[in-house]
Amino acid sequence: MTFDLLITNAAQLVTVASGGARVKTGADMRELGVIEDGAVGVKDGRIAFVGSADEVDFEDAERTINAIGKTVLPGFVDAHTHLVFAGARENEFARRIAGATYAEIAAAGGGIATTVRATREARPVDLVESALHRLDSCLGFGATTVEIKSGYGLDLESEIMLLEVIRELQALHVVEIAPTFLGAHTIPPEYRERRTEYVDLVVDRMLPEVTSRALAESCDVFVEKTAFTIDEGRRILAAAKARGLAVRIHADQITANGGAELAAELGALSADHLDHASDAALALLRASGAVAVLLPGVSLFLGEPMPDARRFIDAGLPVAVATDMNPGSCMSENLQLMMSLAAMQMRMTMEETITAVTLNAAAALGRSDRIGSIETGKQADLLVFDTPNYARILYHFGVNHLNAIVKKGAVVFEKHYANA
Ligand code: NIG
Ligand code: FE
Numbered sequence: 001m002t003f004d005l006l007i008t009n010a011a012q013l014v015t016v017a018s019g020g021a022r023v024k025t026g027a028d029m030r031e032l033g034v035i036e037d038g039a040v041g042v043k044d045g046r047i048a049f050v051g052s053a054d055e056v057d058f059e060d061a062e063r064t065i066n067a068i069g070k071t072v073l074p075g076f077v078d079a080h081t082h083l084v085f086a087g088a089r090e091n092e093f094a095r096r097i098a099g100a101t102y103a104e105i106a107a108a109g110g111g112i113a114t115t116v117r118a119t120r121e122a123r124p125v126d127l128v129e130s131a132l133h134r135l136d137s138c139l140g141f142g143a144t145t146v147e148i149k150s151g152y153g154l155d156l157e158s159e160i161m162l163l164e165v166i167r168e169l170q171a172l173h174v175v176e177i178a179p180t181f182l183g184a185h186t187i188p189p190e191y192r193e194r195r196t197e198y199v200d201l202v203v204d205r206m207l208p209e210v211t212s213r214a215l216a217e218s219c220d221v222f223v224e225k226t227a228f229t230i231d232e233g234r235r236i237l238a239a240a241k242a243r244g245l246a247v248r249i250h251a252d253q254i255t256a257n258g259g260a261e262l263a264a265e266l267g268a269l270s271a272d273h274l275d276h277a278s279d280a281a282l283a284l285l286r287a288s289g290a291v292a293v294l295l296p297g298v299s300l301f302l303g304e305p306m307p308d309a310r311r312f313i314d315a316g317l318p319v320a321v322a323t324d325m326n327p328g329s330c331m332s333e334n335l336q337l338m339m340s341l342a343a344m345q346m347r348m349t350m351e352e353t354i355t356a357v358t359l360n361a362a363a364a365l366g367r368s369d370r371i372g373s374i375e376t377g378k379q380a381d382l383l384v385f386d387t388p389n390y391a392r393i394l395y396h397f398g399v400n401h402l403n404a405i406v407k408k409g410a411v412v413f414e415k416h417y418a419n420a
Pocket of ligand 2: 080082
């Protein structure tokens with residue numbers, strides 16, 4: 001018995017192999033390393049064999065999944081979510097449908113502040129419960145690793161509570177979680193007239209607590225007219241970096257405001273949104289090595305133009321695509337839908353979108369040495385799709401094509417049991 005698990009006879013085994021490269025850029029984003037009639041063998045939670053089905057036998061494994069007529073991909077990585085929150089905002093959704101803008105609702109005391117009010121009052125156990133359902137949903141659409149940000153607490157106690165909730169989620173859920181501290185999501189209403197004091201609180205009180213208790217891997221700031229200035233962002237993120245956290249920025253989402261340039265300056269792991277980033281900013285970002293995380297679900301949900309991913313890819317940037325799952329600007333965990341949107345609306349090829357939710361998304365979390373592709377030695381995070389080729393996943397859009405999900409070598413979901 002060679003393998004604990006063998007997935008074989010796959011019509012297409014899409015490896016996204018990078019040969020050790022951290023990210024794919026340019027034309028490499030379209031190189032998926034597809035093996036027709038492929039097989040992948042798993043031992044001790046890791047990938048032990050990748051190749052042709054001819055080279056392996058069913059008897060080689062304790063358990064086999066016959067993927068005949070199906071497509072196998074690396075587990076997806078959702079590199080940007082805010083999925084821990086209380087309450088919902090259907091009424092704001094209704095107001096937007098009737099014509100109000102996201103910014104108008106925020107200016108009238110709604111938006112992020114609505115969710116902050118509900119979240120501060122919630123019991124941690126209820127936040128865990130609702131977030132577990134959302135994580136189930138993420139996993140159900142193929143995300144075996146998910147980044148989760150705090151940011152709906154916005155006071156010391158509530159931000160720490162949210163990060164503790166995220167830690168509890170990791171103990172309870174099979175999805176691997178990358179926790180991010182987003183204490184600088186917006187200025188909370190009680191600090192509106194004394195914003196420097198809020199930045200002091202983030203830097204002097206929240207960050208030390210977050211890092212001394214190892215509650216987050218990275219720190220994010222929403223740099224925007226309605227949130228934090230460049231100087232405030234720089235102060236918070238430099239302090240976070242000095243404490244060993246990786247840096248990411250909600251940059252240039254609503255306006256071009258220098259967020260992307262700041263991400264480059266600070267050596268950020270990712271710069272996210274970037275809808276309005278200038279060509280000069282993209283050149284700086286490229287030189288810095290940051291991953292550009294694009295979020296088509298936000299544009300769809302808010303009725304805004306989609307970012308043009310071609311600009312980013314042609315500028316040589318590693319592009320990732322994520323959901324941004326949150327109650328205000330994208331209430332969806334469906335990464336398969338985001339891939340279809342990216343292809344249909346952001347001028348990405350289907351191959352590029354697959355790289356964008358696997359290897360490059362893993363790189364946005366600093367994990368592409370371990371996850372994001374099907375290569376020997378990597379963690380066995382694998383997806384089996386009920387489609388004869390990878391293109392069908394995007395083309396037949398808005399539905400869930402998953403047949404089986406493997407996390408760290410364990411089959412955590414299987415739609416049909418006939419092959420078990
Ligand atoms: O990523 N940009 C800032 N934050 C979220 C929206 C959060 C909310 O509206 O609750 C975003 O779009
Ligand atoms: Fe976000």
